[in-house]
Amino acid sequence: DVDEMDAAGINPYTDVLAEADYRRHFGHRFKHPFTGLDYIDLYKSLAVDGNIEVVMANDYRAALRFAPHVLVANIHDRARLKRQLLKAGAKTAIGLDDLLTKPVQGSGFNPDYGLLGSNQAGEARLKLFPRDCRPFVESVRQRLGELTGRKIEVMVYGDGAFKDPQGKIWELADPVVSPGFTDGLSGMPSEIKMKYVVDNELAGLDQTATAEALRQKIRGKSADLIGKEASLGTTPRQLTDLLGSLCDLISGSGDKGTPIILVQGYFDNFASD
Incomplete structure (x- = not known):
């Protein structure tokens, strides 16, 4: 909770908190809003003879204060973080995408993403992200x-x-x-912003003329509208x-199951016959 961190005088961008610091400020009050879990307790429950120490920081380089070998769990910035950790002095920086890229004793594997995108499928099993x-x-x-x-x-x-x-x-x-x-x-x-075109290029036309002009505009548009005024306000x-x-x-993986989704008419537009 950012407001709680502000009240405690914690800078989430620079400060490094040991578990004791975190508990002193926040106790056990904060749990995941959807799962209701305390993730510090969850991670520590995986320890063998108490061999897990939890330290919180948003500066990934803080990990190097505690270990020269780093496993990067970040998903979308993983390549950059691995490069930056090595640059900052890490002896090893590997990601979840580097694990199980090949089968181990007959196990599953994903050559592109390793363990990224995997889900728990039991106490000792993972379902890997799809391949092939x-x-x-x-x-x-x-x-x-x-x-x-x-x-x-x-x-x-x-x-x-x-x-x-x-x-x-x-x-x-x-x-x-x-x-x-x-x-x-x-x-x-590649779409035009219809409201922008109507307000700026077709102002004054009646409803029928506006509709026909819009259809002509759509049929004659460029395949690449990036940087063009007609596309202002769209989010490609x-x-x-x-x-x-x-x-x-x-769909989702809860009560609805994981069905096949049939999407119809997605590529139709205002000018479609």
Whole structure:
């Protein structure tokens, strides 16, 4: 809680807190807002003969005060952090993506992401992030095409790319939203900002004329609108990030299960017939 840290005079960007310091300031009051767990207690429960010491810092280089060998658990900035730790004097800096990239005694593995994106599947088992997804999505597309006569794009998705506004928790704990997708889902949408165009280019037209002018504008738009006034206010994102977030919000791994999500009409727009 940032407000509580402010009240305690703690600078979260520079201060390093041992567990005793943390408990002195906050006790056992703070638990994860969704799971109700005290994660310091959870991590320490994994210790063997009390061999885990918890120290909290946002400056990753603080780890080097305690050990020259560092395991980087960060997901999206992992490459930079490993480089910077080595530059700061670490003897070893490896990430979760460096572990289980090959099978060990017949175990599962992920050559691209290692342990990143894995989930607990039991007391002593992990379910790894999906691999070999490209041939899978291609085979699904081919089979669906044979059954329906339609061209259907297919993707494998995990966490959506969004932040929860209540708990302030970043949902994307996977290395990527989609580890495999068909070619039609590559790239970003290129869209005009309809409100901007209506207010600035089509002001004064009646409703019918405005609608037709918008359709013509959409049909004649450039494939790349980055930096163009007509796209001001749009937020370009990768198609797989948009669609994966949509699917994650609809499905999930709780009571709803993890079904196949069928998205229809996503590429239609105001000018579609």
